[in-house]
Amino acid sequence: MLQALAHVPELxxxxxxxxxxxxxxxxxxxxxxxxPYMFFMGTDFRKLKAPLFWYDILHVLDVLSHFKLARKxxxxxxxxxxxxxxxxxxxxxxxxxxxxxxxxxxxxxKKVPSRGLTFFVQRILKRSESERMMKGKESWKH
Numbered sequence: 164m165l166q167a168l169a170h171v172p173e174l175x176x177x178x179x180x181x182x183x184x185x186x187x188x189x190x191x192x193x194x195x196x197x198x199p200y201m202f203f204m205g206t207d208f209r210k211l212k213a214p215l216f217w218y219d220i221l222h223v224l225d226v227l228s229h230f231k232l233a234r235k236x237x238x239x240x241x242x243x244x245x246x247x248x249x250x251x252x253x254x255x256x257x258x259x260x261x262x263x264x265x266x267x268x269x270x271x272x273k274k275v276p277s278r279g280l281t282f283f284v285q286r287i288l289k290r291s292e293s294e295r296m297m298k299g300k301e302s303w304k305h
Contacts, residue, residue, distance in 0.1 A: 169229035176232075184230050187223055188238040209245055210259035213270035213280045219260075220246060221283055228290040243291060246284060256280045 165183035168174045190197065194204035208219050215222040224242055227233035250256055255276030265271040270279040 166226045166229075169226060175230065180230065181232060184227060184233045184236075187227060188233065188236055191223075191238045191242055207260065211246065211249055211256055211280060211284075212258055212260040212262075213268075213277070213283055214265070215283060221280075221287070224287050225283065228287045234291050239291075243287070246287075250284075251276060254281070254285075256284050 165180065165187070168177070168180040168183065174180060190199070190202065190204055194208075198204075202218060204220075210219065211221060212219055213221070215225050220242055224239070224246065227239055227242075233239045246256075249259070253276075257276050258270045258273050258280050261271045261273060263271060268279060270277040
């Protein structure tokens, strides 16, 4: 639902969007203690995978990155740091979880960097760029 609100300019800053953003950020903040309706943000949640239709860190970041409120939040930055820490020396990403139904796509293997997965991460980073530039990348390491 939050993803739909992100694409409607007059709803993006509304009460429902703010509630949705806060809900996801709070789930991250309390990920070790709270697991509503079995929506865990544990080890599997933190694995990089594509395409973006699972409940996982990349999908949540992709949705949240549409909201300025989220991009400024330290919990969003923490999630982004988890993802960024998984880049290779050239800023590329290797899938950590796959579904073989996608076997013909480059993100359906766990051995070499995936252009598709790297694209998804770079798109999130691009949306987050203005906040990163204002505060300096070092502030994202906390």
